[in-house]
Amino acid sequence: MEHLVDRTLKTVKRGDAVLIPVTAQPRFDLTPFRARLEEHVDLPHRFGPRDPRRELRERLSAAGIPSEHAPRRWERIGDVLVIRVPSEGQPRARQIAQIFGTVLGARTVVQDLSGIHGPMRVPDVRVLWGHGTETVHVEGGIRYALDVARVMFSSGNVGERIGIAERVRPGAVVVDLFAGIGYFSLPIAVRGRAETVYGCELNPVSFRYLVENTRLNRTTNLLPILGDSRKVAPRGVADWVIMGHFDARDYLDVAFDALRGQGTIVYHELCPKEQYPDAMIRRLAAAARAHWMNVQAIHTRIVKSYAPGIVHSAAQVEVTRQNRP
Ligand SMILES: C[S@@+](CC[C@H](N)C(=O)[O-])C[C@H]1O[C@@H](n2cnc3c(N)ncnc32)[C@H](O)[C@@H]1O
Numbered sequence: 129m130e131h132l133v134d135r136t137l138k139t140v141k142r143g144d145a146v147l148i149p150v151t152a153q154p155r156f157d158l159t160p161f162r163a164r165l166e167e168h169v170d171l172p173h174r175f176g177p178r179d180p181r182r183e184l185r186e187r188l189s190a191a192g193i194p195s196e197h198a199p200r201r202w203e204r205i206g207d208v209l210v211i212r213v214p215s216e217g218q219p220r221a222r223q224i225a226q227i228f229g230t231v232l233g234a235r236t237v238v239q240d241l242s243g244i245h246g247p248m249r250v251p252d253v254r255v256l257w258g259h260g261t262e263t264v265h266v267e268g269g270i271r272y273a274l275d276v277a278r279v280m281f282s283s284g285n286v287g288e289r290i291g292i293a294e295r296v297r298p299g300a301v302v303v304d305l306f307a308g309i310g311y312f313s314l315p316i317a318v319r320g321r322a323e324t325v326y327g328c329e330l331n332p333v334s335f336r337y338l339v340e341n342t343r344l345n346r347t348t349n350l351l352p353i354l355g356d357s358r359k360v361a362p363r364g365v366a367d368w369v370i371m372g373h374f375d376a377r378d379y380l381d382v383a384f385d386a387l388r389g390q391g392t393i394v395y396h397e398l399c400p401k402e403q404y405p406d407a408m409i410r411r412l413a414a415a416a417r418a419h420w421m422n423v424q425a426i427h428t429r430i431v432k433s434y435a436p437g438i439v440h441s442a443a444q445v446e447v448t449r450q451n452r453p
Contacts, residue, residue: 137171147171180231187227193217198224202232203283206263208276209234210253225256236260238276247375248331249280249308264344268293270318271344274309278333284432285311288372288442292394293319295444296368303366303386304328305357306373309337310350312394313370317342317350325350326365328357361386369393374440377411384419390448398434399441412445421447 137149149171158164188198197217203210209232213221225237236258244251253276255261261277268290274281293315296302300322304313307327317325327350329335338352353360361382368391369383376383376395383393399408405428416423424446431440 140171183231184227187231188224191220191223191227193220193224193227199228202228203240204232204234205274205276205281205283206265207233207235208261208263209237210240210276211237211256212240213256222256225258229257234258235263236276244280247373248334249373250331251277251280253277268315268319270310270314271341272309272311272314272337273340273344274337275333279309279331279337281309281311288312288431289315290319292316292370296320296322299323300367301365301388302326302368302370303361303383304370304372305361305379305382305386306371306376307338307352308334308372310341312372313338313350314341314345314347316368316370317347318345322349322368326353326362327351328353328355328361330354330356358382364388367391371395374398380412380415381419384415384421384447387421387447390424390446393443393445393447395443395445396431397441398438401433401437401439404428404430404439404441405443408441408443412443416445416447420450422450424448 132150132152132154134149134151139149140147153165185195188195197214197220199211199213209228211225211228213224217224221239229237237256238253238261239256240253242252262275265272265274265281267286272281289311292312296316298321302316302322302325304325304327307313307329310327313325313327316322327338329338329352332354335352335354342350342352357379363385365388366386369386371379371383371394374397377397395412397408408428409426412426413423426443426445428441428443431442434440
C-alpha cells in the first residue's frame with residue numbers, strides 16, 4: 129500500500145467515474161485498474177475538523193465560555209446532536225449549542241432535559257440550535273428514521289442490535305413485543321434473514337416510524353402490529369421472542385405464549401448490581417416452569433451500567449416444552 133489517498137478531501141462521483149483524491153502520483157501503472165490520473169481537479173474538503181475536541185475548546189474559549197460550562201460528551205443521532213448542558217452553562221446554552229453544531233457538522237442541536245420517560249420511553253428534549261428533529265440514523269447498514277424529540281434512540285445499545293441479528297438463524301419466526309421504531313426488528317429482518325418478524329408497538333408515533341422504516345430498508349419480512357403486545361402479539365408462532373423493554377418481567381407470560389414449542393427468549397431488565405445475575409435467572413426459570421417449559425441454556429450479560437448500583441442486564445434463554453404427565 130502506498131497510502132496515497134488524501135483524507136482531507138472528499139471522494140466524489142462524476143458520471144460513471146469516481147474521483148479519488150491522492151497526495152502524490154502513484155508509482156505503479158494505473159491502466160490495469162481502468163484508472164487514470166487527472167490533475168488540478170477541485171475536490172471538496174471533508175466536512176468537520178480533524179480534532180473536534182480541540183476546535184470546541186478553542187471556539188468556547190474565544191466566546192468566553194469556560195469549558196466546564198459546556199458538555200464533555202454528546203450523542204449523534206442522524207444529523208441531530210443531543211447534549212446535556214451543565215447548570216453553569218444554562219444561561220449560554222444556545223451559544224454553546226451553536227458552537228457544537230457548527231464544529232461537529234450537525235443540522236440541529238437538542239438539549240436532553242430529563243432523560244427518557246414512561247412505558248413508551250419518550251424523551252424530554254428542547255431544540256437549542258438549528259431546525260427540525262426528524263432524522264435518519266444509519267447504523268450497521270440499517271436506516272432508522274425517527275423524531276429525536278418524540279422517540280428514544282439509545283446509541284449505547286448498538287452491540288445488542290447488531291449481535292442479535294447474527295444470533296437469530298435464517299428462516300426463524302420472531303415476535304418482538306416492544307418493537308419501537310425497529311431497534312431489534314429491523315436488524316433481524318434485514319441482516320438476520322428471519323422468515324417473518326412480527327413487531328408489536330404501542331406508541332402510534334413510534335409505530336409510524338416502524339412502518340416507514342420497513343419501507344426505507346425495503347424489508348418484506350417485517351410485519352408491524354399496532355397495539356399493546358399483551359393483546360396483539362401472535363400466539364404459538366415464534367422461534368424467537370424479543371423483549372427490549374425494562375418492564376419485560378411483566379410480559380414473560382406473553383412471551384411464553386408467543387412461542388411454538390421450543391424457542392429462545394431475549395430478555396432485558398434493570399437489576400440491582402449485587403443481585404445480578406441470580407435474581408434474573410431465578411425469575412426466568414420460574415416463568416418457564418409456570419408455562420411447562422424447561423430452561424435448556426441461559427446466557428446472561430450486563431449491557432451497561434444504568435444508574436449507581438443498577439445495571440441494564442440481558443439474558444438469552446433457550447426453552448423446550450416439558451412432557452406433561
Ligand atoms: C424502550 S423502547 C426499545 C428500546 C430499544 N431496546 C433500544 O435498544 O434502544 C420500547 C418500546 O416498547 C413500546 N412499548 C411499551 N409497552 C408496550 C406494550 N405493552 N406493547 C407494545 N409496545 C410497548 C414503547 O412504546 C417503546 O417504543
